[in-house]
Amino acid sequence: MKISFNDYISIMIHQTDLTLTSYIxxxxxPLNIAPEQNLIxxxxxxxDGLSQNEIAKRLNKDKTNIARMLSNLExxxxxxxxxxxxxxxxxxxxxxxxxxxxxxxxxxxxxxxxRTVCSGITSEExxxxxxxxxxxxxxxxxxxx
Amino acid sequence: MKISFNDYISIMIHQTDLTLTSYIxxxxxPLNIAPEQNLIxxxxxxxDGLSQNEIAKRLNKDKTNIARMLSNLExxxxxxxxxxxxxxxxxxxxxxxxxxxxxxxxxxxxxxxxRTVCSGITSEExxxxxxxxxxxxxxxxxxxx
DNA sequence: CCTTTTTGGTTGCTATAGCAACTAAATATA
DNA sequence: TATATTTAGTTGCTATAGCAACCAAAAAGG
Numbered sequence: 194m195k196i197s198f199n200d201y202i203s204i205m206i207h208q209t210d211l212t213l214t215s216y217i218x219x220x221x222x223p224l225n226i227a228p229e230q231n232l233i234x235x236x237x238x239x240x241d242g243l244s245q246n247e248i249a250k251r252l253n254k255d256k257t258n259i260a261r262m263l264s265n266l267e268x269x270x271x272x273x274x275x276x277x278x279x280x281x282x283x284x285x286x287x288x289x290x291x292x293x294x295x296x297x298x299x300x301x302x303x304x305x306x307x308r309t310v311c312s313g314i315t316s317e318e319x320x321x322x323x324x325x326x327x328x329x330x331x332x333x334x335x336x337x338x
Numbered sequence: 339m340k341i342s343f344n345d346y347i348s349i350m351i352h353q354t355d356l357t358l359t360s361y362i363x364x365x366x367x368p369l370n371i372a373p374e375q376n377l378i379x380x381x382x383x384x385x386d387g388l389s390q391n392e393i394a395k396r397l398n399k400d401k402t403n404i405a406r407m408l409s410n411l412e413x414x415x416x417x418x419x420x421x422x423x424x425x426x427x428x429x430x431x432x433x434x435x436x437x438x439x440x441x442x443x444x445x446x447x448x449x450x451x452x453r454t455v456c457s458g459i460t461s462e463e464x465x466x467x468x469x470x471x472x473x474x475x476x477x478x479x480x481x482x483x
Numbered sequence: 484c485c486t487t488t489t490t491g492g493t494t495g496c497t498a499t500a501g502c503a504a505c506t507a508a509a510t511a512t513a
Numbered sequence: 514t515a516t517a518t519t520t521a522g523t524t525g526c527t528a529t530a531g532c533a534a535c536c537a538a539a540a541a542g543g
Binding site: 484485486487488489490491492493494495496497498499500501502503504505506507508509510511512513 | 514515516517518519520521522523524525526527528529530531532533534535536537538539540541542543
Binding site: 198200207211212214216217235236239254303306307310313322323327328332 | 342343345346347348349350351352353354355356357358359361362377380381384396397398399448451452454455456457458459463464466467468469470471472473474475477478479481
């Protein structure tokens with residue numbers, strides 16, 4: 194019997210991601226930041242001064258996008274880039290005052306988002322989901338090598 | 339204690355989706371179809387003649403993208419659009435011979451992809467993941483209304 | 484029947500997302 | 514130390530993704 198559309202777990206994951214992204218996008222819109230820009234800021238709020246490459250690795254994304262998103266964040270005056278003193282190819286990315294302050298506004302939004310998403314789901318279930326998703330990533334990454 | 343980057347399940351879902359999409363993208367590249375184009379074809383292989391709107395609803399996507407992706411599929415001569423006889427606004431989307439034949443090549447690839455992704459994961463775990471992801475979608479959709 | 488509302492699709496815009504090819508700086512190696 | 518290779522970032526390309534505004538056909542309601 195052929196596997197049908199609804200049987201693919203990857204499609205379920207994809208649809209869920211789109212739904213969640215669309216929701217947080219709307220929540221962040223009043224603050225004039227996009228979801229992926231928010232992810233970069235989230236990293237910087239935890240640890241300032243990362244290089245573009247480090248950000249790309251942490252977000253598991255192509256450095257191309259990171260560079261472009263950082264340009265946008267720079268235009269919005271939320272971050273600034275400074276050439277690394279010991280490596281002339283590399284930039285360190287720092288939050289501006291405005292970028293730091295934005296964090297205080299964003300935090301309650303992402304907090305509430307997380308509560309909404311996880312409502313009615315036990316921590317055991319979340320644990321299973323987390324482990325299974327990690328395993329899936331490892332499965333395809335191993336398959337590539 | 340503040341929630342950190344790695345604690346957000348939505349980020350985990352997003353990263354996993356990117357990893358899986360990137361993998362299937364590479365697998366489908368030799369057949370010259372992109373992952374989302376493949377999703378549309380997957381629907382049509384199951385049921386031919388859907389309208390653009392029906393496709394958008396099944397894929398839970400904006401009709402704008404569907405229209406554009408269908409244009410691409412039309413350029414590749416995999417589908418054709420015919421005006422609905424009883425509703426002059428609507429198009430029915432049909433697979434071409436070429437589109438039907440492509441299905442036979444794609445099926446083993448998506449099958450193997452699914453096996454790779456799910457390897458080492460029990461069906462009970464998959465069941466939990468499926469239910470939790472569905473619940474998360476419902477959580478945010480309820481929150482919007 | 485004629486106006487109003489809804490519905491199916493398109494166009495224009497912005498934001499991801501990643502590949503290929505490139506530049507320039509840093510490192511490794513002959 | 515001169516050459517080769519690797520690394521950090523940019524530019525150009527294609528493909529998603531969804532919002533707003535729009536057009537035209539269909540349906541609803543008076």
